[in-house]
Amino acid sequence: MSTRQYELVYLTPPDTTEEAIAELHQQIAAVVERFGGTIEKTENWGRRRLAYEIARQREAVYVLEVMNGPGTMTTELDRRLRVLDIVIRHMIVRVDEELARAERAKTRRKEWTVKRRTRRGLPPEPTESERRRPDDDDDDLDSGGDLGYRAGGER
Amino acid sequence: MSDYDKDSKGGRGAGKSAAGEKGGGRRTFFRRRRVCKFCAEKIDYIGYKDVKLLAPFIPERGKIQPRRISGVCATHQRALQTAIKRARQIALVPYVTE
Numbered sequence: 001m002s003t004r005q006y007e008l009v010y011l012t013p014p015d016t017t018e019e020a021i022a023e024l025h026q027q028i029a030a031v032v033e034r035f036g037g038t039i040e041k042t043e044n045w046g047r048r049r050l051a052y053e054i055a056r057q058r059e060a061v062y063v064l065e066v067m068n069g070p071g072t073m074t075t076e077l078d079r080r081l082r083v084l085d086i087v088i089r090h091m092i093v094r095v096d097e098e099l100a101r102a103e104r105a106k107t108r109r110k111e112w113t114v115k116r117r118t119r120r121g122l123p124p125e126p127t128e129s130e131r132r133r134p135d136d137d138d139d140d141l142d143s144g145g146d147l148g149y150r151a152g153g154e155r
Numbered sequence: 156m157s158d159y160d161k162d163s164k165g166g167r168g169a170g171k172s173a174a175g176e177k178g179g180g181r182r183t184f185f186r187r188r189r190v191c192k193f194c195a196e197k198i199d200y201i202g203y204k205d206v207k208l209l210a211p212f213i214p215e216r217g218k219i220q221p222r223r224i225s226g227v228c229a230t231h232q233r234a235l236q237t238a239i240k241r242a243r244q245i246a247l248v249p250y251v252t253e
Contacts, residue, residue: 009204009245051249060246064204091244093203098234102200109197 003037003068005096010081011060011089014047020086021063028065031077037069055088066095189226193235201234203241209248213239217249 008028012021025042032039045062054060067073074092081090114124192211193201201208212220212227212235219239222232242248 011245048247050246051243052246054246062245089245091241093241099200105199 002070004071004094005040005066005068005099006074006092007095008065008067008077008090008092010063010065010087010091011050011054012063012086013055013057013088014059014061016061016086021061024084024086025063025065027080028077031080032067032069032073035069035073035076037067037073040066040068042066057088060088191226191228191231193231194228201231201238203238203245203247206242206247209235209239209242213248215252217252 010024012024021044029039043064043066045064047059048062050058050060074094078090078092081087113126117124117126192198198208203209212225214220219236222229225232227235239248243250
């Protein structure tokens with residue numbers, strides 16, 4: 001009845017061929033279509049290191065599908081992906097509400113800025129010179145680390 | 156294991172020399188300014204796909220860093236928590252590291 005947005009991420013072994021992934025995508029697209037949904041975008045992240053071993057693999061190919069459709073669609077996708085040997089891990093997450101919330105927060109902040117600035121008699125948009133660079137305090141936190149996450153803290 | 160020595164420089168020990176000067180020899184803790192990273196940088200959406208964003212909140216052991224240490228506000232800690240948990244499911248981030 002209602003359409004929701006979901007993100008599906010699935011992992012296949014690193015030696016999976018392009019054709020196999022394309023075929024898998026076709027299967028997923030077929031299911032989505034059957035439930036009257038649409039695939040908004042597909043992203044292949046390629047091979048990535050896994051943070052832990054899955055199905056005796058240290059690496060996997062990640063594919064992301066952003067799709068719209070009813071909840072029953074995800075149940076079906078979940079059931080099918082579970083059966084396929086080529087998919088070693090998958091996850092379906094509903095995202096529309098969170099994205100909407102983030103969007104609301106953004107607009108609200110923008111409105112506030114405009115209000116505050118007009119009250120002070122400034123132009124509503126911050127000028128180029130006032131703008132502070134967003135990433136210059138402590139970004140050294142995530143330097144290095146071949147796994148992509150920081151190994152930190154003293155223990 | 157090799158990560159231990161590499162990262163020993165980071166974190167809280169950094170401010171010791173600056174604050175310890177006039178403290179009279181007592182244990183003077185240097186408190187970092189407690190600002191929520193996500194509020195300060197106006198990050199609205201904490202997604203599970205962005206490992207770079209989550210990484211600073213996942214210490215060595217793989218646990219989620221508590222708010223009392225990272226200074227993240229409650230709202231964002233909650234969002235961060237779900238993001239990390241999701242990232243764990245698809246092995247972007249570890250559950251535990253030995």
